[in-house]
Amino acid sequence: MSFAGRRVSVKVPATSANLGPGFDTLGLALAMYDELTVTATDEKSVTVDVHGVGEGEVAVDETNLVASSAIATFAAVGQEAPGLHIEARNAIPHGRGLGSSGAAVVAGIAAAQGLLEGSVTFTEDLLLGIASELEGHPDNVAPALFGGLTIAWTSEEGPRHKKLMVHRGVSPLVFIPESTLSTRRARELQPASVPHADAVFNVSRSSLMVAAMLQSPELLFQATEDKLHQSYRAAAMPDTTETIALLRAHGYPAVVSGAGPSILVLCDGPGDRLDAARLVESGTATPWRAEMLAVDFKGATVVPIS
Known part of the structure; x- marks a missing residue:
């Protein structure tokens, strides 16, 4: 199936993990965002334009974390990835403990999910499983995927999460x-x-x-x-x-x-x-x-x- 010409808009929040005592378990999604437009092409190549945080610093080819995560997601569901053009407008600081790498992983997964709409059904467990494998642990990717306060753990069936709504105060x-x-x-x-x-x-x-x-x-x-x-x-x-x-x-x-x-x-x-x-x-x-x-x-x- 050809996905060329499909375009999606992706928005992913920053996250703060641990929250003190909840090491590798608790995470909170915060209203600071990386926003991307991802277009599927038939050129079998990857190009990335980065604006804001990371501009001139991060990779702009298939090794870019958003791009590689999107390609890995296609592979995880047995689909061949198309060429991709990614335009990223980043606000989440890199290397500061606000989940920038988790956000990039989730952005790539979300982009693939959107491009595969109608062809593949993504459950929450599948999304978290792919994200945790790519990121290495679920505490940042869970709130980036689902928002709110999340509790993440690993079971015999894979990573799992529970989303909780935070008190308005x-x-x-x-x-x-x-x-x-x-x-x-x-x-x-x-x-x-x-x-x-x-x-x-x-x-x-x-x-x-x-x-x-x-x-x-x-x-x-x-x-x-x-x-x-x-x-x-x-x-x-x-x-x-x-x-x-x-x-x-x-x-x-x-x-x-x-x-x-x-x-x-x-x-x-x-x-x-x-x-x-x-x-x-x-x-x-x-x-x-x-x-x-x-x-x-x-x-x-x-x-x-x-």
């Missing part, structure tokens, strides 16, 4: 630095095992986090405590560690966003975000970029272009 604030940190580097700093007491501590906090995010935002400060990963990675991002300490000393539920070095603050109301932003601006020398973001509840969207 939860107001995310993200601090984005100029520096970057690779997820691979951050994971290298993790120990192979942790003390039993620390594991129990995080089980309690991650359970509390679900309650805080869904119905009790006033519990977010305690719910964002963690002993599994942030302290081990602290030396690799001293400015992040110092700023989180400042925020938490003033009662703000601040955590490392994903692998870092960005910071996520889960404020209990919009007014708290303004106060937290002022505190960081006056209390640190690091030039943080503060972004007051909504929770994205839709996840990735794909729309055909006639």
Whole structure:
């Protein structure tokens, strides 16, 4: 079957994984987006135009992560991929712990899904399975695909997720630095095992986090405590560690966003975000970029272009 001439518009949100205690499990979709137009061609080649974040830096051929993810998705459902022209307008920062690679993977999958409309049926489990295989873990790709707060886990049948709706009082604030940190580097700093007491501590906090995010935002400060990963990675991002300490000393539920070095603050109301932003601006020398973001509840969207 020829897909040449089909065009789709794709929009994928940024994500913040872990949320403190929910290491490799919890993820939150945020209203900051990469937007793409993907056209199937009969030229059997891939071209990519990138505008915004990554322009002049990322690959613009079939090795581009969006393109390779789209091609892998065609292969996963037994279809031959057409040529592709991708126009990307990116806003999600790269290497900052806001799910840019997961968003690129999901964008490619969503593009393939849209181009294959009418030929292949994609279930949520199939989408998450492809995305997790390409990304390596489901905690970022689950909220990017489905929106909201997601709990991701792996079963004998493959990766699974549960999407939850966040309490309207939860107001995310993200601090984005100029520096970057690779997820691979951050994971290298993790120990192979942790003390039993620390594991129990995080089980309690991650359970509390679900309650805080869904119905009790006033519990977010305690719910964002963690002993599994942030302290081990602290030396690799001293400015992040110092700023989180400042925020938490003033009662703000601040955590490392994903692998870092960005910071996520889960404020209990919009007014708290303004106060937290002022505190960081006056209390640190690091030039943080503060972004007051909504929770994205839709996840990735794909729309055909006639």
